[in-house]
Amino acid sequence: MRSLFCVSTCALVVAGLCMAPAHAGGCSKLVGTADGWDRADALSGAQAALAGAVADFKKGKGAITVTAMRAKPQPYWRESVSADLFVKPDVVTAKSYTVCWHGVVSPVVCTSGAKVCW
Template identity: 60%
Template structure:
């Protein structure tokens, strides 16, 4: 699942959510999802040079309305391009949402 929200002029927040049998798989899949969202957004808007920075996105659980604090799997993973939060899923052992801010 990928979500985008228009931010202030020249920037947009994007996120991608994925699950996995372990945290590493869920993190990797969610980071791939947010990178795909970035590429799709850039192509749709015909953007040239851009900057991508990490942004903590709201978790996007599949089977819940929200994620309780005790379900989060710490620590968050922050890279130069994304901020990933993970939690214990209902069906999958791990679910993660990665967020990024794209500016042009």
């Protein structure tokens, strides 16, 4: 069961990555979403997914700046996340802002966000 969960987590992490232009000024918003058995597991997965997205984004762009950005949660099984489902506190670093919530299938899901400019 644990290996099945790991495989689905990896697939969901990849599916949770997205890139959307912030504006025409050379910046984009990146997010990474992951699920886990507990908050620490989901948090590290979301931050790793975001770091991977930033590394992919950086290819061919040269120097970039990365700053934390609160991203909209990217739930897998519901339309949105109600306030009572969030697992506090949010985790904010210089390069990411992560929110976590109780999932439908997974115990915890997290989304990390960053703004990258070049």
